Amino acid sequence: MDALEAVAAALWPRRLSSAVPWLMLLPAVVLTGLLVLGLWEMADGSFRTLDTATFLPSDDYSFANYHRAFTEKLFVTVASRSLIGSLIVTAATLVLAFPYSYVMVRTRSAALRKFLLIALFLPFFIGQVVRAYGWLIILGSQGMVNEALGLVGVAPIRLLYNYPAVLFGLVQYMLPFAVLMLAPALTAIPEEMESAAGSLGANWVRTFVHVVLPMAKPGFIGAGLVVLTLSLTDFAIPAILGGGSQDFIANAIYDQFFRTSDQGMGATLALLLVAVGSIMVGVVFALFGAGTLAMGRKP
Amino acid sequence: MKGDRSKAVTLWTFVVAALIMLSAPTLVVLGASFTAGNMITFPPEGLSLKWYAAIAGATDLRDAFLRSLIVASICTAVAIPTGTLAGIALAKYRVRFAAGVQVYLLLPFTVPLIGSGIGLMLIFGRWGVLGQLWPVGVAAAVINLPFMIWAVTASAAALDPDLELAAANCGAPPLSTFLAVTVPAVMPGIITGALLMFILALNEFLVSLLLVDARIVTLPVQIYNSIRSIITPDLAAISVVFIAVAAAAIALLDRLVGLDIFLKSK
Secondary structure: OHHHHHHHHHHOOHHHHHHHHHHHHHHHHHHHHHHHHHHHHHHHHHOOOEEOOOOEEOOOOOOHHHHHHHHOHHHHHHHHHHHHHHHHHHHHHHHHHHHHHHHHHHOOOHHHHHHHHHHHHHHHHHOHHHHHHHHHHHHOOOOHHHHHHHHOOOOOOOOOOOHHHHHHHHHHHHHHHHHHHHHHHHHOOOHHHHHHHHHOOOOHHHHHHHHHHHHOHHHHHHHHHHHHHHHHOOOHHHHHHHOOOOOOHHHHHHHHHHOOOOHHHHHHHHHHHHHHHHHHHHHHHHHHOOHHHOOOOOO | OOOHHHHHHHHHHHHHHHHHHHHHHHHHHHHHHOEOOOOOOOOOOOEOOHHHHHHHHOHHHHHHHHHHHHHHHHHHHHHHHHHHHHHHHHHHOOOOOHHHHHHHHOHHHHOOHHHHHHHHHHHHHHHOOOOOOHHHHHHHHHHHHHHHHHHHHHHHHHOOHHHHHHHHHOOOOHHHHHHHHHHHHOHHHHHHHHHHHHHHHHHOOHHHHHHOOHHHOOHHHHHHHHHHHOOOHHHHHHHHHHHHHHHHHHHHHHHHOOHHHHHOOO
């Protein structure tokens, strides 16, 4: 230990101690720097168009890819499909997540609380591919739902590879995120507030509308934001439950790189998506502060 | 109170719907893995463990699982020191430009996964290191680093500056103080973070898909590729591995820090 101290002291004299925090941050800054390098590389690629004669990116820069991204029908369709889809998913997820968080936070039974937490964490920790695989078994043409319908004489219905299937899968994927971001906001609301509203004659619906929901607003904003960006940019659920016919933006980006081999176009779409995502997060941070996402010292 | 019944009924209707939605895929995969048939049918054609025997003998699945374990280990090994140091620095010191540093360190969170994955693929491709497992592990550490930092800073409330001063006062040199006082104080955060990093890297799909080639597929990618061709019960059996690991991680997390920690308001 003494030897280690001596090495440390030699490497890092005491007079440099004001730089200690920066030295401690350095590895994280370098690691995250890989991402910045990646973004830079993408920016460079996004200005190069694919030369159809050589199938190599062009040497000269142009805005052609960006022009295509906003005008070509395929990209506009995919973008609006993802945007509308993620808005619907966000609304549906919040509607399901609020009662779940509320019961989990307010229940007097520690066992029930633990059960609800485990039911939440298990899918969260299992990963998207396995969960989507479960839905394939349940919703497939020979899946559980259709077999059950067959028993009562209903002909098989196509439940997979359509837009509702993708949205349904996304809501299931997002539910744990939303509940975990809502719960702390609900914990922060004193239960007396609700009893007070009740003793003043408000029924539970009015108490929810006028007391609980307004006070939980920061939680709703955080949860909504996370769900919106994650579902807007998701790849696995549209790929597996959409079966190639319901591509979201991420799938279109993947196809540009691995099917069309148009790296420039793929980089352009990816950068636009990064911009949209960052702007959404930035606006919310600017308006409401980092909230539950803040790291470090409390003010 | 008036209307308590209708409140309970309404809330529980939603809770039960959410519970079914959350648990259905897991339960169905578990059930399907024990089928005796060669296809996944409903109701199942009897019980057997034959698909577990099948995956135990399938070298491609076993290798893919091993590769996922390696990726998760590399990710955790990179993230523990990096995230712990950064977390302590952010929680303990009044860093100049702290807001800027925070925004920068939150980049992996604000940049969508497809963007991070493509960016890292281009960088690693330029450096000529694609086709190996370690870049996949490093990439998993990069994209999940905020979780590690959050976990450490969240437990930094237990960090009492007086304790560190006391240690120094008793003659402990800086490095000893750090290792004997500071690090143990944030240990619950380090454990939570490390567990999260491991599990997230083990399940990591999209970034793996972008960074691996056919020779080094990780298990989620292997499952994804197989789903596309045909749905057989051996995939259910291998998926149960993920369910088991997730269950173990939850039990460990509950034991070490308590799941209730996620309900606390800041």
